Amino acid sequence: MPQDHPYLHLPVPADAPFELKPSPINGWGAFATRRIEQGAVIFSEKPLFVIPKPFEQITGWDVRLAFQKLPPRSKQNFLRLRNHASGHVANMESVMGENSFQVASEADAERGLRQYGMFLIHSRMNHSCVPNTKLPLTTTGAEEFRTYAVRDIAVGEEITICYKSDFEGRPREERHLALQFECHCKACQLGTPYQRISDIRRRLIRAMQYLRRRKDLDGQTDHSRSPVIADPKLKRDAETFNIPLTSRLVYALLRIYLLEQEGLLDQLKLDSLLPTIRMIAKKFGTEENARIARLALAKGTWVDTLCAAFEFFGRPDKEVARVAASLRALHEM
Numbered sequence: 001m002p003q004d005h006p007y008l009h010l011p012v013p014a015d016a017p018f019e020l021k022p023s024p025i026n027g028w029g030a031f032a033t034r035r036i037e038q039g040a041v042i043f044s045e046k047p048l049f050v051i052p053k054p055f056e057q058i059t060g061w062d063v064r065l066a067f068q069k070l071p072p073r074s075k076q077n078f079l080r081l082r083n084h085a086s087g088h089v090a091n092m093e094s095v096m097g098e099n100s101f102q103v104a105s106e107a108d109a110e111r112g113l114r115q116y117g118m119f120l121i122h123s124r125m126n127h128s129c130v131p132n133t134k135l136p137l138t139t140t141g142a143e144e145f146r147t148y149a150v151r152d153i154a155v156g157e158e159i160t161i162c163y164k165s166d167f168e169g170r171p172r173e174e175r176h177l178a179l180q181f182e183c184h185c186k187a188c189q190l191g192t193p194y195q196r197i198s199d200i201r202r203r204l205i206r207a208m209q210y211l212r213r214r215k216d217l218d219g220q221t222d223h224s225r226s227p228v229i230a231d232p233k234l235k236r237d238a239e240t241f242n243i244p245l246t247s248r249l250v251y252a253l254l255r256i257y258l259l260e261q262e263g264l265l266d267q268l269k270l271d272s273l274l275p276t277i278r279m280i281a282k283k284f285g286t287e288e289n290a291r292i293a294r295l296a297l298a299k300g301t302w303v304d305t306l307c308a309a310f311e312f313f314g315r316p317d318k319e320v321a322r323v324a325a326s327l328r329a330l331h332e333m
C-alpha cells in the first residue's frame, strides 16, 4: 500500500467501519474494517456542494463557481480527488462526474427535478451492479447522504454501491453505456453462467415492471426506445390497464423473486414493493382468487409465494373492470 496518497488525507472519521486502500476492482476503494450487519448505516456524509441541475447540463463553470465558495480545507480535500482511478483529471466537469451522486427524492426525480452533490468519501466507493450497500435518494440536496448495508459485510470485504438507480432492469451492455466504463463486478463478467442468466433476469424484471406500470425505464410508453414486450397484444393490454388482476399480482411477485435471485432484494426495496403487493391482494372480488392470494402471501419464501399465486395466473376476477378504471384515473391525474 502506498505510504502517501492524497486519499489518505481525506477526512474519513476514526469510527467509520472502513478504510480506503487500493482495490482489485479499480484504483482505490473502501474496505470494511469490522463486520457490518445487514441494515446498518455505514456512513453519513454531507455533500461539499450541490449543483441544482441535471447532470448533462452541469458545466465546468458551475463546478468552478461552487469550488470557489468552499472554505480552504474543503478546497484542499476537493483537490485530493483529482488523483483517482482513471488518472489525472484535467477539468472540473470530470471531477464532478467522478465524485458526485444525484441528490433528490424519488418524487423529485420522477418529476424530472435533478440535482447533484459532490461527495468526498462516498465517491471513493467503487461501483457494483450487485452492490452490498445502498444509497437511498435523500429528500433534499442539503441533507446527509447515508449508505446502508443491504447484506452482512465481512471484515476486509470491499464496500460497493450501485452508481445508477435503474440498473435492476438493464442488461450488462446498457449498464456499461450508462456508466461509461467497463464494470468488473460478478454480473458483468462475460461468458460466465451468472452473467448470462443475470442479463435474462434483468430483462424480465424490466418487462414485469412494464406490464404493471405500462412504462419503460425511460418513462416512455408507446415510443419506448427499447420495448421489452414483444407481443403486441400483451403490450396493448398493459398500456390500456387490461392486464387481469390475477396476472398483475403474479407479475409483481415474479419481479420480487427475480430481484431476490439477482441479489437485489434488500429490505429497502422490499419496503417499497410490499404495499403494492398487499394492495393488489386486497382488491380481488372473486372469493377463490382472494383465498389464493391470502394463502400465497402467507408462505415463508418468495418462490413459494410465487408458485402459490401462479395457480390463478390469467384467471378473471369480478373486480377487474373497477380496478382498471381506478388505475386509469390515477395515471391521468
Ligand SMILES: C[S@@+](CC[C@H](N)C(=O)[O-])C[C@H]1O[C@@H](n2cnc3c(N)ncnc32)[C@H](O)[C@@H]1O
Residues within 6 Å of the ligand: 023, 025, 026, 027, 028, 029, 083, 084, 085, 086, 098, 099, 123, 124, 125, 126, 127, 128, 181, 182, 183, 184, 185
Ligand atoms: C468515484 S470513482 C470510485 C473510486 C475510485 N476507484 C478511486 O480510486 O477513486 C469512480 C471510478 O472508479 C472506477 N470504477 C468504479 N467501480 C468500478 C467497477 N465496478 N469496475 C471498473 N471500474 C470501476 C471507474 O474508473 C470510475 O470512473
